[in-house]
Amino acid sequence: MTKQFKILTVCTGNVCRSPQAEILLKDALPAEEIYVASAGTQALVGSHMPAMAQEAIGKANSDQHVGRQLTPEMIERSDLILGMAREHRRAVVELCPRARKRTFTLRELAMLVEVTPDRYVAEALNASPDAREKMISAIEAVRLSKNLLTTSLADEDLDIIDPYGATRDVYNTSYHQVAKATAAVASLLQRAAE
Structure with missing residues (x-):
């Protein structure tokens, strides 16, 4: 059994954005090859996702999530860390x-995935027969494509809006930002996992 590729999603309280990204990535990626977890920089430890965050994602298992605090050990064990801002x-x-x-940031990586030429990713994927190493190589190929971003990004383009304590509309906007970005990241990792 090859070692799993480990993804860690991070936000502030670990009750809205990062657990949504965690759930979406788990749904999109093969569990036998990819492990996904989340944590918060100022976690509401033991708290569940607010009702509007659960409604936005519409997943029955979202109420099982409980907030946990980010630790250096979690970071050390992760192959990819995705901050929500x-x-x-x-x-x-x-x-x-x-x-x-x-x-x-989740949106930063999604934008890099979109601008990275397929041939760069294909070369990275051909570098190793091991799925985890392929994923690591694919992320590195995308990271090195940063200079291909032709438009200058505003800082807020890199962040997912924080919905905590806001209106239902803000929760929905935030969720749609998470969903769009996770789909782009998942598509890259799915190619590597094939």
Whole structure:
């Protein structure tokens, strides 16, 4: 059995954005090859997702999630860390500087996936027969494509809106940002897992 590729999604309280990303990635990716977890930089430890976050994602199992605090050990064990905003990416790197090259905001990685030429990804996938190594190589190929972003991004383009304590519309907007970005990331990792 090959070692699983491990993804960690991170937000502030670990009750809205990062658990939604976790659930969507788990649904889209093969569990035998990819492990997905989430945590918060200021987690509401033991708390469940708010009702509007559960409604937005529409998953029956979303009420089983409980918030947990981000630790350096979680970061060390992860092959890919996806912060929901720049502040989460920064917090991860401050806790574990060695994680810099495998830490992105979710929207940042999704944008990089979209601009990376297929041939770069194909070359990365051909580099190893092992699924986990293929995924690591694919993420690195995408990271190195950062210079292909032709439009300058506003800082807010890299962040998922924080819905906590906001209106239903904000929860829905936030969820749609999470869903769109996770779909792009999942498509990359699905190719590597084939």
